[in-house]
C-alpha cells in the first residue's frame with residue numbers, strides 16, 4: 001500500500017489553455033504545474049471563472065492545451081495520437097456538476113450507465129453489459145428497480161449516482177470531479193461525498209476535486225490548489241491551507257466560509273473588495289493586486305512566481321509570510 005501511495009499518477013508541467021476571443025487571448029489556465037500521487041485527492045478551489053473546469057477538461061484532453069505537458073503514468077497524453085488516446089481515455093474520466101443536463105433524458109438508467117461501455121467498445125455482449133450495469137448500480141447505491149426509470153423521475157442525488165456509475169463502469173484510475181455536489185441539497189451532498197470517498201478507498205482512485213466551496217474540499221482533499229484567474233496562487237497539504245493560509249486570496253476565501261456560531265455573528269468578516277482583473281490579455285504583475293488589501297506598488301508590475309515557503313507549501317505572494325492576519 002505504501003508503495004502505491006508514493007507513485008506519481010499525474011504530473012502537469014507549465015500547462016496553459018488560452019482561448020481566442022474577440023477581445024484578445026483569454027488566459028483561462030496560465031502556467032499551472034503540480035503532481036498527484038495515486039490514490040490521493042487534489043482539491044482545486046477558486047471563484048467562478050478562475051479556470052477550474054478548463055483545467056479539468058484540459059487535463060483529460062477534452063480541450064487541446066495551448067502549451068505544457070500532461071504526464072499520465074509518465075506519458076505526455078497531450079502528444080498522443082487519436083488511437084493511442086482511445087486506449088487511455090477510459091482510465092481518465094470526469095464527473096460533472098449538473099447530472100441532469102449531462103444525462104440524455106430519453107434514455108433509461110440502464111441505457112445511460114451502459115452507454116460508456118458501448119461507446120468505448122469495451123463490451124459487446126448484451127448479457128455481459130447487463131451484468132456490469134447491475135453490479136455498478138449496486139456499488140453506487142441505485143436500487144435495481146430504478147434500471148427502467150428515466151432521469152427526470154429521479155432526485156438530484158440519484159441522478160448524480162448515475163453520473164458516478166457511468167464513470168465507474170469504465171474502471172478509471174483518475175477522475176476529475178467537477179463540482180459534483182454543488183447542485184445538491186446539503187444532506188445529499190454528504191451522501192455523495194461519502195460514496196466518492198468509499199469508492200476511492202476500494203479502488204485506489206485518484207481524484208481532482210473541483211469546487212468553489214472550501215468547506216467541501218476540506219475533508220476530501222489531501223492537497224489543495226487555490227486558483228485565481230488562471231494561476232495557482234497557493235498549493236499545500238489540505239490541513240496546512242486551513243491552519244496556515246498564506247496568500248491573501250486564500251485568506252479571503254477562508255474568511256468567506258460561514259461559521260454557524262453566535263460568536264461569529266459578531267465577528268467582522270473581511271470580504272473581498274475591488275474589481276476582478278480581466279483574464280483577457282492580462283498584464284504582468286499579480287492578478288489579485290487590484291483586490292488585495294496588502295498590495296504594494298511592485299505587486300502590479302512584478303511576475304509572482306510560486307515559492308516554497310514551508311516544506312510542501314507553495315505561495316505566489318512574496319509578502320505572504322510577513323502579513324498580519
Ligand SMILES: Nc1ncnc2c1ncn2[C@@H]1O[C@H](COP(=O)(O)OP(=O)(O)OP(=O)(O)O)[C@@H](O)[C@H]1O
Nearest residue numbers: 019026028047048049050051052053054055212279
Ligand atoms: N470554450 C471557451 N471559449 C472561450 N472562453 C472560455 C471557454 N471556456 C471557458 N472560457 C473562459 O475561461 C475562463 C475560465 O472558465 P471556467 O469555466 O474554466 O471557470 P470555472 O472556474 O470552472 O468557473 P465556474 O466556477 O463558474 O464553473 C472564463 O473566463 C470563461 O469565460
Ligand SMILES: [Mg+2]
Nearest residue numbers: 052053054178
Ligand atoms: Mg466550472
